[in-house]
Amino acid sequence: MAEQKNAPVRGSARGTAPVPLSVLDLAAVGEGYTAREALNTSVRLARLAESRGFHRYWVAEHHSMPGISSSSPAVILAHLAAHTERIRLGSGGVMLPNHAPLVVAEQFGTLEALAPGRVDLGLGRAPGTDGATAAALRRTDKPAAAGDAFGGEVEELIRFLDNDFPDGHPYQRIHAIPGPVQGPTERPQVWLLGSSGFSARLAAEWGLPFAFAHHFSAQNTLPALDLYRTAFRPSATLAEPYAVIGVFAFAAEDPETARREALTGALATVRLRSGRPGLIPTAEEAAAHAFSAQEQGALGSWLDNALYGTADEVRAGLDELQKRTGADELMLAMNSHGTEARVRSYQLIADAYALPGGDAGPR
Template sequence: MDPIQGKAAGTAPVPLSVLDLVTVGEGRTATQAIRTGVEIAKLAERRGFHRYWVAEHHSMPGVASSSPAVLLAHLAAHTDRIRLGSGGVMLPNHAPLVIAEQFGTLEAMAPGRVDLGLGRAPGTDGATAAALRRSDRLHEGADEFPQQLAELIRFLDDSFPDGHRYARIHAVPGPVQGPAGRPPVWLLGSSGFSARLAGTLGLPFAFAHHFSAQNTIPALDLYRESFRPSAVLDAPYALIGVAALAADDEKEAHRQILSGALSMVRLRTGRPGLVPTPEEAAAHEFTAVERDFVDGWLSNIIAGTADEVRSGLDDLQKRTGADELMITANAHGGEARLRSYELIADAYGLPG
């Protein structure tokens, strides 16, 4: 099977995958969050989900995924078959050679199972991005993304032409050491820029529907309209990230997702912290402005019983024509997230 394209399991209309932010809840630790991530990856593998990705975020107490390559190495040691990847690595934060070497190492550790998803946003606030990049010229990182991407792919393929200043530099592990596969490159986005670039280059595209739902269909249309067949893909392949949480009853599902909503309110107002408990979220007195934000945020989350979540996911896939759905469950505790993926797998008849 093509490592880029998935195969639907059970009665799912398209492959189902997992995006994990490795969330750290109030009263929990990063160690516990990472252990939960391992359990989710193992559950996803056992139940027939296609991929498990982690996302790069910085200076956010409520997530433990600032170093995707490190996490993926740990996850590779605890799984056997499921594809593992970044959703994504923020390319402007890193030298392309560093990413090529990190993901070449991962590919050597878990051959044929690694995806390299790339974004052009910082994954954090401006001050933290400046600290990461040792520069205040943040706009240049985004503007230079196509050139950085081209350089990264050259390092991954060991394909700089003779005379290029990097022609004698080799990313290792990599092709210079002998025939080997390399991670497929995905572009991630929440607007049209990466959609158009992914289409022009013939790369698979992952769209962040879970926090930019109003842009989903325009971005996917632009990707498909811009698509040019490549050595990687003959036809467009679009994955969308979806916020969804299933519970044993509808009330419990909505109680759980309110924690994530309050966490987002605090993040958007410059007060990031650990993910609050459902009890804290239920007791919080939202201002009118906060309530408007929460209502909008919750309207893009598919939550309820397993059957309700399945219905919502099926409807979203039909409306967008997505080739794959990547589900993220943002809740306080690992138990709720594990239960959600188990229930969704049951609803689709994924293998047990």
């Protein structure tokens, strides 16, 4: 396994937040909105996150889902790089089985050239879609890479990023451009993403930072983090484990409004898991929906793992989650209908933590 050659960028607490806060964006598209509006909202959110002291802004890769416009993270990140100056930008993540490692190395080498020193490359081993779409993406019926196959693809990608294939390797004379063959350069910080123990162990063995999807696999959070920390082997660039957890968090001026917006994302997720993906429903549609017994189970699981309410209530939930898990960073997401409500949610959470840039300034 090739070692990372650039030092990892670690966060530092801002305001009164116990750990750095970051954003995971799905470029959600609600009923009555367009993809263009959703992507414009992503720009607004990235600029807001930067101005309020959030640490990272990541974009997730999903496919064939009408309610999510983030099918091409590298394209969106290039656009966000042109509208921001300091915040770290990254993929949360690139689903590596869908892509040739050389293509990913070229895309993120290009991003690093555009936004030097602030690009994260989060890698996942799931396809981020259904089986038929995954086959269409790969132009083959081969299943998504698992086990050693995924590990080999990650190693190949890192070697392209570092330009360090060993003598005699068939790719020795192939170079990812832009890249180090053109001269000294930083390169994207590589992360592994996961929702189980598999990627946790792999990240630990390779000494990589790890991002865990608590927002849809909460039952596995503590076991995966324990495994990651216990098995961690220091690498040339990461002396100790560093774990981020993703969590759904939505704040509004009152609990009722927060729950109404959260329910739109919950209904969209229930439909997705039952094979009926669509646009994010309106709050009125979500409130009127008659959930079946099976849907009630999925709804309860989703709502139990989401944090929603007033800003102070969300902050209390985030603080408790961080204390319980020992996470080094919290990454906040919310797949909801209203774009203005989503922007307002991040403003309220930033205010609750007295992050810089608020109307009243730091407390």
